[in-house]
Amino acid sequence: MNFNGLKRIAASACTAAALYAGSALPSLAQDAAPTLDTGDTAWMLTSMCLVLMMSIPGLALFYGGMVRKKNVLSVLMATFATICLLTVLYVVVGYSMAFTEGGEYNSYIGGFSKVMLAGVGKESLTGTIPELVFMCFQMTFAIITPALIIGAIVDRMKFSALLIFMSVWMLVVYVPVCHWVWGGGFLANDGVLDFAGGTVVHINAGIAGLVACLVLGRRTGYGNESMAPFNLVLTLIGASLLWVGWFGFNAGSALGANTTAGVAMTTTQIATAMAALAWMFSEWLVHGKPSLLGVASGAIAGLVAITPACGFVDPKGALVIGAAAGVGCYIMSTGVKKALGYDDSLDVFGVHGVGGIIGAILTGVFAVEAYGGKAGLLEGNFAQVPIQVYGVLATVVWCAVATFVILMILKYTIGIRVSEAAEVEGLDVALHGESIQ
Amino acid sequence: MNFNGLKRIAASACTAAALYAGSALPSLAQDAAPTLDTGDTAWMLTSMCLVLMMSIPGLALFYGGMVRKKNVLSVLMATFATICLLTVLYVVVGYSMAFTEGGEYNSYIGGFSKVMLAGVGKESLTGTIPELVFMCFQMTFAIITPALIIGAIVDRMKFSALLIFMSVWMLVVYVPVCHWVWGGGFLANDGVLDFAGGTVVHINAGIAGLVACLVLGRRTGYGNESMAPFNLVLTLIGASLLWVGWFGFNAGSALGANTTAGVAMTTTQIATAMAALAWMFSEWLVHGKPSLLGVASGAIAGLVAITPACGFVDPKGALVIGAAAGVGCYIMSTGVKKALGYDDSLDVFGVHGVGGIIGAILTGVFAVEAYGGKAGLLEGNFAQVPIQVYGVLATVVWCAVATFVILMILKYTIGIRVSEAAEVEGLDVALHGESIQ
Amino acid sequence: MNFNGLKRIAASACTAAALYAGSALPSLAQDAAPTLDTGDTAWMLTSMCLVLMMSIPGLALFYGGMVRKKNVLSVLMATFATICLLTVLYVVVGYSMAFTEGGEYNSYIGGFSKVMLAGVGKESLTGTIPELVFMCFQMTFAIITPALIIGAIVDRMKFSALLIFMSVWMLVVYVPVCHWVWGGGFLANDGVLDFAGGTVVHINAGIAGLVACLVLGRRTGYGNESMAPFNLVLTLIGASLLWVGWFGFNAGSALGANTTAGVAMTTTQIATAMAALAWMFSEWLVHGKPSLLGVASGAIAGLVAITPACGFVDPKGALVIGAAAGVGCYIMSTGVKKALGYDDSLDVFGVHGVGGIIGAILTGVFAVEAYGGKAGLLEGNFAQVPIQVYGVLATVVWCAVATFVILMILKYTIGIRVSEAAEVEGLDVALHGESIQ
């Protein structure tokens, strides 16, 4: 019935590759009632852990190491608290709005039939895994996406405003876009390819970050004071855990321990390494020195760009996507940002926004039928790139407008920025009464 | 035969949920000789890694970040050395005493038939996984439990005394209680519910911590000098890895990649997030500022409290258990501890003892037949709560008495506390001849 | 056909244990076309993540914490950049040269039939897992081995020379030796036992480290200035993640979630703990104090020594191997190194070289037919130890000669050592324009 069908669509969006290649998930391919596969379940349980590890401690450290000593704890706190708050929110209503039948508005948003996980029983399955595991896996995506935005607003946003913003943003921006692409919404039906969330996660977070840093304004002292990173060791740990965890994100999006997961793992590893090298060598060329922050940033750029493509492209495509992301994000996060003068503090837009867009479009170029069941430009399918662009635009527009409105309302109600005194003292002491010794 | 039956009991205690729901682990449900399931084995191999990661680096960092700079390395050392020593001890005799037939004393302690893993062959299975994997998984529980106690005795205990205490305590306190609950002992037979170790692990460690800090006495300067944490970044990394690893602990206790694991993963994630928020908001209310140490402590409190319940309750129950643990542990670790004046330095009792007791009792309240096969108070089973209380009391009494005796013997033989000079200089240099620069 | 057969050899080398015990990987044991096993695939996907985590952040932190503050970032950078560069190189040509039929030279080196993963399709399998997953898993071995060498050349090697050295070394030393042992080369055919890479990975890296530190010369100020570790907290995190990740390395080398993986996990855990204790107590005896660096170093020594043996020996054997490695590596890394006066800065030879040799030889002593299908000296097979020695010698000779030649060529072309000024200023600033605050 509708209900089961919906679940299958939800799943199939993630495993388009598998489905079209038509076999990787036999229990999905046929219509027989799916049965639990312990191997697929084992991998998805693991994937959920990996993606959670991306947020905490991964993302928290990646960002925390880049700010000044007086603000490190506040960045960790923002990330950790966001993870907790959105976990509860997702269980209560997020999952339902993302992955259930939304009735007449289904193209845009899901319904409330699974509020508080109603009807998501112990034995209910999604494909070959327990639906509860599928829900947990999806939850980790829903909580890391808003957390990514933190990089744009560090050192100056009020903690109370941050918590409210994150909650509203997840429900108003993330959940709908997730439904559009993976929940049976209009982008899925229009054939947009997004294997693991280049559009849903990264473009979304990147655009929101850009809007947020513009609305908030620059950090006090930006351009004058030194804002050199406190401790890049933390950033390196974070980048590494993001890389490792990302296999849960990308290969996990195959929803099983199948050949598609193998493809996603391979392309992810290749693109990431290539992007890191591309950023490092660009920097070496331009500034004369290769830096740790550069190579780590490049790796993240590669991970972002391969996310929508990982289940659709082959190793060669992954190499090119990685190279493009490394160079593209390097240019945007250094030269261009400087030129335009906005303070996207930790380059959420420069890395996730730009990397996500590069990846989304190149997915339409390098998709290989034999790998992901979809042909791209190089295989003569001229239709896909425009579809990808259309998917990007839809997301950019909705995300930008909604984010702007949410922040403006907060700005003129409770206020979104701390006092300058607090900013000078540092948020660790000012907001949380704690400090690093 | 007896031997196989015993193993099945051992396993079934952990997977009560699965068993009663009667199917998740088919090879256990029927009496046919079990066969290896690669999916279940894959998840259990992974779970062992996750639980080990909880101890090192997880717990070591969680504790290490909370002490003063001069003692950080000594805390890491205590944890790491304990892990190594108890690993060997568990293989030699611990596993056998916990999980074999103890003859006439079987209600209280296992036997010696598997000393040095005798008869635990390559092909021997526990349920659907290799017994060696089951042994390794159980080992990670046996080594982290004593390690948890370290939080209560930091900054002042002699290293030699610590190693002896840990060894004796594992054999005299942990192993018997583990046998009572999971090895076919009297608590299992009396129907006490402890899915993943709320009683065996956390109440045990919490009570031992309380006794240990009372016997040892307060840190020199307690109350006068500042004992502010050295670096909460380490504590945040530790808390995050504990959270991630805990899915191996809780969902791994399903002993397979089954629907019960899905339930455990879901309830664990929900309760943890809820408890973190509960602690954070309590603190915000009381002290005016939400803190990173607070939200991290709350998360651990939630993980502890959901541990006995995770396979038995539903999402709603998990929300309530999390909230109760967050508030309860907050009160005990701050107000009450201050009032009573004991120096449970890193709140082993306040978080693990209190959280474990809250979780054990609420398991009897919120158990849902459809999820874990056992009905709780809310489903009209008034018998369960008293049984849970009984399990708690048995553990508390045995643990308190035994721990006290062990420490007293050590105190009046080799001594358990370092010299005041060593305490002032710091244990890193005094005990280990090392320091952080 | 040839192609499939070759793959089977490749796999079987890794899973000798499984094969001889003859059943753990049924699809390999029989000649029927193998089919994908989701459980095995789940574990191998996980294992790849675990082994990658060993390199970043594991190894990077283990090494980074041991150098002086001014060089920490340069060590992290060397590791991270090496991982990225070699990932690309391995995909392009490394995998093919290691694991394909090399025609008439096949005893020594593979061929080019899989350059850029040609013919490694989405559906192609190795045993019961996708070949792409097998390739990714093997890649993680190929990238960590050269990275291990970094410990010998820290604080003084030019970054450009490092990148070139790593690339050439992987292709000229690692890939051939890997082919000899696991790719169907002469050592495999001669019956050398190396379950997870004691020879291929650790002896190889250890010898290369020794040669490299001799060619490079000592660090400026060695013996006069204090070169005390900057922050052993990082080293502890690194050692812990190496330990956890090593289960992917050792148990993952069973290429499936089978009973052999269970054996490897058990022996790995036992030997590691035992070696850590052995090093700690030796030190305690000799210097009067047990140290964190000591216990962590011992753990790594144990992990190294059990690597070749983990699928072949039983728990008792693992205990002895661990003890031998702990004491042996302690002596070599402290007394002997001091006596001979070479500056193997972070003891790559003392731990990996020595530990690898101890493990390789003791594998021939303690191999137990019932566990790994091969009898060792204790079971009366006198032939094995000589074969192991022969395998060690072949590797040592080739590695030493090739490493020396590569470095000499670099030395007299682009140069391999930074200026003394750069060394005094510190490589973080001098090479990468970054610093820790």
Next chain:
Amino acid sequence: MKLITAIIKPFKLEEVRTALTDLGLQGMTVTEVKGYGRQKGHTEIYRGAEYAVSFLPKIKVEVVVPSAQVEKALDAIQRAAKTGQIGDGKIFVSPIEHTVRIRTGEADDNAL
């Protein structure tokens, strides 16, 4: 020669340095210090344990100048370091009897 020691707010260091170099003073030595004074500190709370942090981060700038330049230097520092907020800090002047430039052995004013 005189040693001018200024205790200032950390974020004022760059301005003070520029002010001094503009006077042609080519060297100075700075130290991270903690200051106690009228400016009140803050309280940190860890699991209910309150710690009053009464010492605040300050920067100590030490510059030895020829006696002739003391006035100008004091002026420059005060102007650069002033915010008007409590906690701006102090400037102390003390005598230096002798100075040596290690590299050259030059003495006194020539050593500055």
Next chain:
Amino acid sequence: MKLITAIIKPFKLEEVRTALTDLGLQGMTVTEVKGYGRQKGHTEIYRGAEYAVSFLPKIKVEVVVPSAQVEKALDAIQRAAKTGQIGDGKIFVSPIEHTVRIRTGEADDNAL
């Protein structure tokens, strides 16, 4: 005015601060320093490499006081910082010719 510089054991800082404020001295500047003296250091051993750590952590307290109060201050510091153990530290007194409060421009005693 005089500058009183006291090198003390770190854990004595709080007592010294209280002793000084009890005298009505409202400000001081402290620095983390390392001291070498009669008190012996310790040895650290990393993988067999021994490093003698001869510099021990100390706290330097600097307080500028009106000449009249020097005696009382010396006394107070000595009483507060004394443990009787080797390594208790030293107190040095040196002249300050001029003082300025940056915030207000007040000079000399009024600036303290």
Next chain:
Amino acid sequence: MKLITAIIKPFKLEEVRTALTDLGLQGMTVTEVKGYGRQKGHTEIYRGAEYAVSFLPKIKVEVVVPSAQVEKALDAIQRAAKTGQIGDGKIFVSPIEHTVRIRTGEADDNAL
């Protein structure tokens, strides 16, 4: 008594310490400082943002000596700390009017 303050390159500390102890001076206090002077710093670049680091790590050695020994001490320090490279640092001599050894109350030269 005189206070000799030497700003030196960090890696010269051991040599300076030995040189001073060889003179029979049994104590000194050192501080990690940052120095600005003729020796130029370096630039750090993080994602295209350039930061000029003009303050370089130096070590400040403070030793109070009986007036009689000042000459010998200056000499010893200069010889030990000299590399001939720019940035070797300075030595300043200033008066100390009074010294107390906290442990014993001994005063002046006896306190050193």
